[in-house]
Amino acid sequence: MPPWIFSRKGASGFSRASTADQVTQGLSAAGLTAIVTGASSGIGAETARVLAARGAHVVMAARNLAAAESVRQAVLADTPAAILDVMELDLSSMASVRKFAAEFNAKGLPLNILVNNAGVMATPFTLSKDGIEMQFATNHVGHFLLTNLLLETMKKTSRESNVEGRIVNVSSEVHRFTYKEGIRFEKINDEAEYSTFGAYGQSKLANILHANELARRFKEEGVNITANSLHPGCIITNLLRYHGIIDVLTRTLGKLVLKNVNQGAATTCYVALHPGAKGLSGKYFSDSNVYEANEKAKDVELAKKLWDFSIELTT
Numbered sequence: 001m002p003p004w005i006f007s008r009k010g011a012s013g014f015s016r017a018s019t020a021d022q023v024t025q026g027l028s029a030a031g032l033t034a035i036v037t038g039a040s041s042g043i044g045a046e047t048a049r050v051l052a053a054r055g056a057h058v059v060m061a062a063r064n065l066a067a068a069e070s071v072r073q074a075v076l077a078d079t080p081a082a083i084l085d086v087m088e089l090d091l092s093s094m095a096s097v098r099k100f101a102a103e104f105n106a107k108g109l110p111l112n113i114l115v116n117n118a119g120v121m122a123t124p125f126t127l128s129k130d131g132i133e134m135q136f137a138t139n140h141v142g143h144f145l146l147t148n149l150l151l152e153t154m155k156k157t158s159r160e161s162n163v164e165g166r167i168v169n170v171s172s173e174v175h176r177f178t179y180k181e182g183i184r185f186e187k188i189n190d191e192a193e194y195s196t197f198g199a200y201g202q203s204k205l206a207n208i209l210h211a212n213e214l215a216r217r218f219k220e221e222g223v224n225i226t227a228n229s230l231h232p233g234c235i236i237t238n239l240l241r242y243h244g245i246i247d248v249l250t251r252t253l254g255k256l257v258l259k260n261v262n263q264g265a266a267t268t269c270y271v272a273l274h275p276g277a278k279g280l281s282g283k284y285f286s287d288s289n290v291y292e293a294n295e296k297a298k299d300v301e302l303a304k305k306l307w308d309f310s311i312e313l314t315t
Contacts, residue, residue: 010289020265030055038118040067046265052082061089091142101149110157116143122196139203158224165225171207182296213303215282226281235264
């Protein structure tokens, strides 16, 4: 995106044009351990690169191990001292999520930062291995289960280190275009009324509600962990691979107005690491600034209902 477009800075001092490198410039993540899901490409790969460059031990959770290893090698070529591990994770499979969490917890590593980034977008209707609509399964249920399985490790880390833990859910402005009900609890797997973008919006709304409910629970428990969600901005990724003409347009005309991947990862890195986000929880960010989500996303009772529904799905 040309630097003169949308470069007005917000309260944080950053703008839509800011990059992940800029929002973390001068910051140290030494001694911190972070997990980034979907770290084999796009925002996930860039977030992993930047956090590792700032000194964090980054665990790259990815379904495509070869692609993730390629990213890891590229990061090491630029930053030889970077510490990155690649671990297999398929968020559409609860068995894979449980295996990943068990293997990570067995390593005995601390966990300061969890970036729930991986996702699929506007896919044709299909069910996951666990019989759940694929976008809801991958974008929400997988991350919900992963977070729950890692929570004790995060709580232990924040308690023993006295360093604030941070959970970052990568959502989208498309949460505003979910189904009219918000979350279709009774129709999650209804193929007859399935909408590719409606289902995507539903899963992104769930990301925000999940973060908000985590924040509420952490406050009640007095836990030193924050949970926030964000819109990374519109960038050119492979998420639109199921929509040929839209994909072509974003990769051509979109270059004039869309963010590049370093700009797309800026808000994620800001919320994960920047001192400006310290103590902020249950917030929705865009362009590295606190932003307003829609009314459904701020519905406390809906967030509680989604939590209970997700517990049932994962147990």
